[in-house]
Amino acid sequence: MESTESSYVSSPEAARNRSPPPPKSPTSGNVEKPMYIRFLVSNAAAGSVIGKGGSTITEFQSKSGARIQLSRNHETFPGTSDRIIMVSGAIDDILKAMELILGKLFDELNVEDNEDVGPRTKVRLIVPNSSCGSIIGKGGATIKSLIEDSQAGIKISPLDNNFYGLNDRLVTLTGTLDEQMQAIDLILSKLCEDPHYSQAMHAPFSYAATYYSMSYAPNGTGGKFPNHKEDRSNSITIGVPDEHIGLVLGRGGRNIMEISQVSGARIKISDRGDFMSGTTDRKVTITGSQRAIHQAECMIMQKVANATERMMD
Structure with a gap:
């Protein structure tokens, strides 16, 4: 092999x-x-x-x-x-x-x-x-x-x-x-x-x-945005629909702690009502190495995708 x-x-x-x-x-x-x-x-x-x-x-x-x-x-x-x-x-x-x-x-x-x-x-x-x-x-x-x-x-x-x-x-x-x-x-x-x-x-x-490129969508909709400290901390902010934030957090914060531990990234979710510009998506900021950010984002988006798929079935 x-x-x-x-x-x-x-x-x-x-x-x-x-x-x-x-x-x-x-x-x-x-x-x-x-x-x-x-x-x-x-x-x-x-x-x-x-x-x-x-x-x-x-x-x-x-x-x-x-x-x-x-x-x-x-x-x-x-x-x-x-x-x-x-x-x-x-x-x-x-x-x-x-x-x-x-x-x-x-x-x-x-x-x-x-x-x-x-x-x-x-x-x-x-x-x-x-x-x-x-x-x-x-x-x-x-x-x-x-x-x-x-x-x-x-x-x-x-x-x-x-x-x-x-x-x-x-x-x-x-x-x-x-x-x-x-x-x-x-x-x-x-x-x-x-x-x-x-x-x-x-x-x-x-x-x-493709994955690590930053996508700047009009008015910030649906894009990834580099933190102003990105050069030092490798930080991106993604949008997650407000109705799915609970799945990302998990009961007592269990899911987000697991994602953070597995990936090695630090994850911060914006307060209620603090949305990505022009959307009702909550801000999820992921900080760490590129690999840690990549893995954390994959795990977060998989939870969102699974929830969306269940809603469509």
């Missing part, structure tokens, strides 16, 4: 031990065209995919013929605490690798929940904003067809303007393993036809600069 100091973790044994390619699927005429897919996993799930000493990721690469790369544990998708997996190769190889990865995560979920019936879970794909049109289609016709054909739920997030330079969106697939795999197959066939999609393959994990 490559050193954890590299941008991605993968196994050098894969190229030598790859098994013959699986039978071709009828996905499209572009089966042999080099492709890729990126998706989010929790840190715990990432550990399961890697396996002890890299054994699992080596096995999956050997069985599928695809290359599987994983971001480092502190390199997460902006606004989340999730790491990124990129699977690349021919489409059939990618599909085989995805089935192995998602199948393992589904199996572990079944063991935890003691369920006999396959659960409906979510997987979030990362797709360049410029390529989302090929999934949506004119008037939403394509995405409706994808949902009908796969029986999976498919939702595309809006582009998050809070992160300067972020040009990717999340495509959330909800369903059983079979439904998710069918949706992935269909989506890949659409992305394969998009000439712009392959461009991001050469920069699969370019969020570090």
